[in-house]
Amino acid sequence: EATAARAIFPCFDEPEYKAKLQWTLRAPKNLIALSNGKSEGEPILEGDDKVWRFESTRSVSSYLAAITMGDYESTPETVVRDTPIRVWAPRGRAQHGEFAHGITERFIPWFEDYFDVPYPYGKYDQVGVPGFDAGAMENVGLVLFRQSLLLMDPDAASWNQEKLIAKVVAHELAHMWFGNWVTMKWWED
Numbered sequence: 001e002a003t004a005a006r007a008i009f010p011c012f013d014e015p016e017y018k019a020k021l022q023w024t025l026r027a028p029k030n031l032i033a034l035s036n037g038k039s040e041g042e043p044i045l046e047g048d049d050k051v052w053r054f055e056s057t058r059s060v061s062s063y064l065a066a067i068t069m070g071d072y073e074s075t076p077e078t079v080v081r082d083t084p085i086r087v088w089a090p091r092g093r094a095q096h097g098e099f100a101h102g103i104t105e106r107f108i109p110w111f112e113d114y115f116d117v118p119y120p121y122g123k124y125d126q127v128g129v130p131g132f133d134a135g136a137m138e139n140v141g142l143v144l145f146r147q148s149l150l151l152m153d154p155d156a157a158s159w160n161q162e163k164l165i166a167k168v169v170a171h172e173l174a175h176m177w178f179g180n181w182v183t184m185k186w187w188e189d
Contacts, residue, residue, distance in 0.1 A: 005062035015061045015183045021140070022056040023067060032072040034088065036065060036141045038122040055122060057140055061183050066139030068127055075101040080108045083119045088127040089151050096151035100126060103166050107173050120181045126150055126169070136168050138175035145172075 005013040023035035026049050033043070033052040043050035073094040074086040078101070085104050087097030104124065112118055121141040128147035136145040145151075149168045152161055 005065050008067075009062075009065075011062040013062045015063070015187065015189075016185045018059040018061055018183075020056045020059055021062075021065050023052075023054045025052045025054075025067060025069065026050070027052065027069045030071065031069045032088070033067070033069045034072070034125055034127060034142055035067045036060075036121075036139060038084070038141075057121060060140045060180065064138070064140040064180055066137070066142040066144060068129060068142070068144065070129070072127065074125075078105060080105050081112060081118065083108055083124055084122075085124045086126070087150065088125060089147070090128070090130065093128070093151055096153055097126070097128065099152055099154060099157075099162060100150050100165055100169050103169055104173065107170055111173060111177060115177045117177060117181070120176060124173070124176070126172075136172050138172045138180060140176070140180055143172045 005011050021036050023037060025033040025035060027033040029045060029048055029050045035054045036057050037054035040053040040055055043052045071091045072088045073091050074088045075094055075097045077084050077086045087101045089097050108119055123141050125141065126143045126145060128145050128150040130147065132144055132146045136143060136149055149165060152165060
């Protein structure tokens with residue numbers, strides 16, 4: 001992660017240097033585009049593409065930047081203490097995000113009370129992406145997960161799978177306060 005952001009935009013990819021992230025993304029019209037910030041509204045159709053514009057984040061470390069585009073659908077958006085939340089999955093699997101969505105609704109108030117600080121970003125999207133080696137990554141407002149650590153078939157899941165998903169969701173959400181809002185000065189700090 002120490003140099004990953006530099007692969008898509010010029011930056012000082014070090015925790016101590018921060019910038020506001022504001023994305024404009026062009027994607028084929030059949031795909032959904034997501035980023036760290038809240039969508040500024042419906043995408044604009046331009047030929048065979050849609051142009052998505054997103055609000056700026058607060059100042060964050062560049063390694064917390066994230067974008068994704070895919071054939072996604074989401075759980076219905078809910079608002080928990082002013083924070084809109086959704087779980088995104090490949091089309092046809094949104095219902096497999098309902099467990100993660102439900103526990104996120106419970107975790108946000110718990111963390112806000114524990115840290116005595118409201119959730120510090122404009123939205124909280126969680127996305128189950130294919131081929132994600134890292135397990136999960138706490139990108140500001142757009143957390144990416146290996147699908148098996150976010151999505152589950154409630155009719156076929158074991159208690160252990162539920163506990164694992166709850167643990168990973170809680171871990172990534174906690175990073176919104178420590179690791180994201182409050183960061184280390186250097187990688188080994």
